[in-house]
Amino acid sequence: MDNAAVSHPHAFKFTPLSIVGQAIFYGLFALIVGYFSTAPRYQHLAPDHALIKLSFSHHGQPVTECRKRTTEELAKLAPNMRAPMACPRERSPVTVQVELDGKPLHKSVIAPSGLSKDGTSTTYQRFEVPAGEHTLSVKMNDNLRVEGFNHVREEKLTLKPAQIVVIDFSADKGGIFFAQ
């Protein structure tokens, strides 16, 4: 008895047609796997552009000055806790402003991390800019008790296509610095 749609595994027999069919299928599968494994090409950055990265992890200054404890205050503390100076835990938020060729590129106020706001202020921003000559200006305020910006850096840069310039902050390196 011939069955119309038998699909028992043992019932299948290879024929020239089935071999050709399998070759076509696996050829197509290989083509799909192989093609999308490397194509189409992805253009991440326009060829005539460079990248500026602004990133720092910086402790702002304490929100208030340290002050000397009074004798009465010290007396109320446990003997092992009688530190003469009382310093606030909370840190100032960091305000940062970036200008490129005199035009504003970015401005943000970065709050200190932590429940007590005593951690670092961290940021990471990326800006795609045309390659060529630019004036990069970065201003920062990390102290609530100071008006305006207490850290400033401005430089003329010649950016090559695909070049990365990093704006970072390090007290050891004199504050704001550009790495390229």
Add this chain to the structure above:
Amino acid sequence: MTILDAFRDGGRSLQQRIESAFDAFFGSAGNPWRHLGALGFYFAWIAMVTGIYLFIVLDTGIEDVYTSINYYTHEQWWLGGILRSLHRYSADALVVVMLLHLAREFFYGRYHGFRWFSWITGVPVIWLVYASGIGGYWLVWDKLGQFSAIASAEWFDWLPIFSDPATRNFLMPESLNDRFFSLLVFLHIGIPLLLMLALWAHLRRGSRPDVFSSRALGWVSFSMLLALSLIKPTVSHGRADLAVVPTALDFDWYYLFIHPLMYLTSPLGLWAIAGGLTLLLLVLPLLPHRKPEPIAVVDPRNCNGCRRCFDDCPFTAVVMDPHPDKPGHELARVIPDLCASCGICAGACPSSTPFRSVEALVTGIDMPRQPVSKLREEMERRIATLVVSPKILVFGCECAADARRLDSADTAVMNLMCSGLLPPSFVEYALRSGVDGVLVTGCREGSCAFRFGTQWADQRLRGTREPHLRASVPPARLCTTWADPHENDSLEIARDRFREHLKILGADEKRLRAYTRRTAHHG
């Protein structure tokens, strides 16, 4: 019908048509569409085995990692290069078959009810496959790896989980050191191990999981990957340089598509897309679905502890407990949460024979909706309605091609919950009750809603699985034809051809002795 139902049913119909068409060229055992899960495992194994060699030869120094991979790609192309390409292409093929497997299981509606666990545990598998694959690109530490590492860090930095942004690790060339690559190797081994653990959980609820592809399917797939590796070997981009942006990249879209998607939207946008899709997959089983059928019920007085239901259950829903009254004997027990209500266990029970001369036919394990006693009653009633010869009895399956369309003066149809519910003795009973031929139909193998219904029914009727059809039953009076819901016409053609065959066979040739049921008040 909801939009979701319509979409799923349309997809299933298309899927079944594709699979049926491929059966003609591959057979069901070699049909890749029917074994996507097994193929996925196969590709994962290739990736892991080739990865062992790459791990051995990889130098994890910050300067050496790129050089060592390039050495094995170009200088030792005949081994290291081919293994690297196999590693890459098997990982890519894994993504393709994984996503197709996901779509197929959705179209077949295999994501709710008793299947919820397999569906839910499949979701982390997707994340782990991507995490494994993307981490592999970083290890090469070429421009593509640099791009992917930075893009991934930018994505994860959106989450408030790092005290310092992860991207700061890639700010300047001096930010990285050798330990970074040791960490990457650790992750690129650790995450695939987690993936194996997740896959183990994914397969927990099915007996005989389809994790090993057939020899033919395995060899052809491997040959395909090998040919691809030789024709288009995997090569690295230029060496990573954190002072320069990687611009034009020959991109692996299977894994790395998430990066352009992020730059097209935003890190938040990508989290919304990835999280939204994940949530959607997790929520699917919770949506309202058809009420499940009542589960299988064990009758201790008729269960002799033969373990056939235990062996045949596709979902490990039957367990064997020590018999409470008979030392050394066992008793089947159904785990309600795992039972698919397919009835394959009832078809496996030796007590499900209609020849028993008990007043009330009760079997060892039975389905409340289609108990064996009712099946016998209905079969007798349906046979009595046949007035034209040759008389044909069709055992159909509710999930397969619609057998009820065959109902006519010479054809009576019994539609079962699954063809695996059919005890083979029913075929003999029908033939000895006056029908000229029995046609058994159900889903094509691989389409069965309950995994093994078609396979077990076929094997029982061929006599290669217990309980088997007795050898005295003339094969000429039995026809099996497997047809999916879109193959109603094929089923009708099969019945017509069977009818002609029976006419040629004649009324008396190869016929079993008639049987008249006696009833008694004891079993």
